[in-house]
Amino acid sequence: MLLTQLPLGVISEVVSLEAEGIKRRRLLDLGLIPGTQIIAKRRSPSGDPTAYLIRGTVIALRSEETNLIKVR
Amino acid sequence: MELTKIKDFNELLSNISDSLNGKQREQLRDQIVKDIYSNAEVIADNNVSMQGEQTGIGEKIDDILTSKWLGFPIMLLMLGGVFWLTIVGANYPSAMLGEFLFWVEGHLSNLFMAVGAPNWLHGILVEGMYRTLAWVISVMLPPMAIFFPIFTLLEDLGYLPRVAFNLDNLFKKSGANGKQSLTMSMGFGCNAAGVIAARIIESPREKLLAILTNNFVPCNGRFPTLLILSMIFMGTVGGRGSSLLAAGIVVLLVLIGIAITLLVSWILSKTILKGIPSSFTLELPPYRKPQIGRVLVRSFIDRTLFVLWRAIVVAAPAGGIVWLLANNTIGGVSIIDYVANLIDPFATLIGLDGVILMAFILGLPANEIVLPILVMSYLSLGSMIEPDSADALRGILVNNGWTWVTALCTMLFSLLHFPCGTTILTIKKETNSWKWAIFGAVMPLTVAIIVTFLVNQIFTTLFL
Numbered sequence: 077m078l079l080t081q082l083p084l085g086v087i088s089e090v091v092s093l094e095a096e097g098i099k100r101r102r103l104l105d106l107g108l109i110p111g112t113q114i115i116a117k118r119r120s121p122s123g124d125p126t127a128y129l130i131r132g133t134v135i136a137l138r139s140e141e142t143n144l145i146k147v148r
Numbered sequence: 149m150e151l152t153k154i155k156d157f158n159e160l161l162s163n164i165s166d167s168l169n170g171k172q173r174e175q176l177r178d179q180i181v182k183d184i185y186s187n188a189e190v191i192a193d194n195n196v197s198m199q200g201e202q203t204g205i206g207e208k209i210d211d212i213l214t215s216k217w218l219g220f221p222i223m224l225l226m227l228g229g230v231f232w233l234t235i236v237g238a239n240y241p242s243a244m245l246g247e248f249l250f251w252v253e254g255h256l257s258n259l260f261m262a263v264g265a266p267n268w269l270h271g272i273l274v275e276g277m278y279r280t281l282a283w284v285i286s287v288m289l290p291p292m293a294i295f296f297p298i299f300t301l302l303e304d305l306g307y308l309p310r311v312a313f314n315l316d317n318l319f320k321k322s323g324a325n326g327k328q329s330l331t332m333s334m335g336f337g338c339n340a341a342g343v344i345a346a347r348i349i350e351s352p353r354e355k356l357l358a359i360l361t362n363n364f365v366p367c368n369g370r371f372p373t374l375l376i377l378s379m380i381f382m383g384t385v386g387g388r389g390s391s392l393l394a395a396g397i398v399v400l401l402v403l404i405g406i407a408i409t410l411l412v413s414w415i416l417s418k419t420i421l422k423g424i425p426s427s428f429t430l431e432l433p434p435y436r437k438p439q440i441g442r443v444l445v446r447s448f449i450d451r452t453l454f455v456l457w458r459a460i461v462v463a464a465p466a467g468g469i470v471w472l473l474a475n476n477t478i479g480g481v482s483i484i485d486y487v488a489n490l491i492d493p494f495a496t497l498i499g500l501d502g503v504i505l506m507a508f509i510l511g512l513p514a515n516e517i518v519l520p521i522l523v524m525s526y527l528s529l530g531s532m533i534e535p536d537s538a539d540a541l542r543g544i545l546v547n548n549g550w551t552w553v554t555a556l557c558t559m560l561f562s563l564l565h566f567p568c569g570t571t572i573l574t575i576k577k578e579t580n581s582w583k584w585a586i587f588g589a590v591m592p593l594t595v596a597i598i599v600t601f602l603v604n605q606i607f608t609t610l611f612l
Contacts, residue, residue, distance in 0.1 A: 104178065107185055125326070134431065136430040
């Protein structure tokens, strides 16, 4: 499933990144490599972006990015 | 490694890179990042131990601060609260400082008289320079000394990234970067700082949007003007407890500024700065206990004194110039009168008067001096009241024909008009282009004229 669809509070694992170029690099910089644990923490009042717990850090990502991340 | 070996190695790398196609190159990079992270994980596991639960109170606070229903109201309340504290807290020390500094002025005048100094010297130095300085200090210092520490405290706590998190969607829809709300927060302190802060935005297009619209956040040079005008014109409408109303009005003005920022960003990204938003990642760091002592020192020395000093450096010569303009005549009228009359017809259309518009133009080097210049100009035109309190100021403005619509238009013009000279030069430096620097001044001016014109026409027809 896409990271965008991940319900809040559920622990999941990155399967693959569909992003290319600079976007892919940004996501890799955050440590989003296959196998990384990721949990959706909270959504902004308007529903987007969503904050995720990645490697002990809370990082907000827009749906444009999370639509390019596959998790399970 | 020896130099030749490094060179060989680099050659080898570029040979490898050349032999790969796009897909393979991406795979190679993925593998490198993967290896770096797995190595880092091993090192961290062996050497770092986490103490206690990381989640907890901070999470609960975040649940409230970014919640669907409370997120925005809390932001508004915080903003209003900061303004209210500033208004209430600044009132009394401002009056005291004013009284003291004008008491000093009396003695300075006596001293000049006693040594038999010529009238023009007394005029330039005391009535021009000193009086403007006294004004800038008594009007600016108390609100800044209250506003900055509170704001720095919020910054230190880690609240600002939550604001960016809440507001991001609005920025996305207007084609801008969510980090723009961070550069805007910097703009509250100083627009030039806000423009420099735009370096955190990587996409050149979005960076330019953030730079060009930073002016729509009232910097602390304009912020006291907004506070004082809303206090004496809007605040007194409700009688007692009116400081709440005044704070509310300043919040409203800030919201108008944000709305115009979004609107202008949207228009620009549909026209001359076409493009889609680039990627956005924002860290929400854990809350920290602020170091109160450091916050106080830092906000006082770095911000309050720095900004006050800048205002003083500009205000003193400006005060001298205003005195000269007021006391030299062209065909029997003072130069101030002459210029003010010249631009009065246009100024009246947008709800101001010639003197107000002239004060804004003379205030280009630093917005802090707009209100002092304005008052000095009015005083030079005959009114004899000493502007040592809010009531006296109200008297001066009302005597010169101000209504609440004049105050509203002046506040809107102050909020929107053009950034100070320093900020314009900073835009030139950051964009490396005079074209954008000039655009960064002319575009807000156009917006300001359109908005004040509409507001003036509509409100005058409806209410006066």
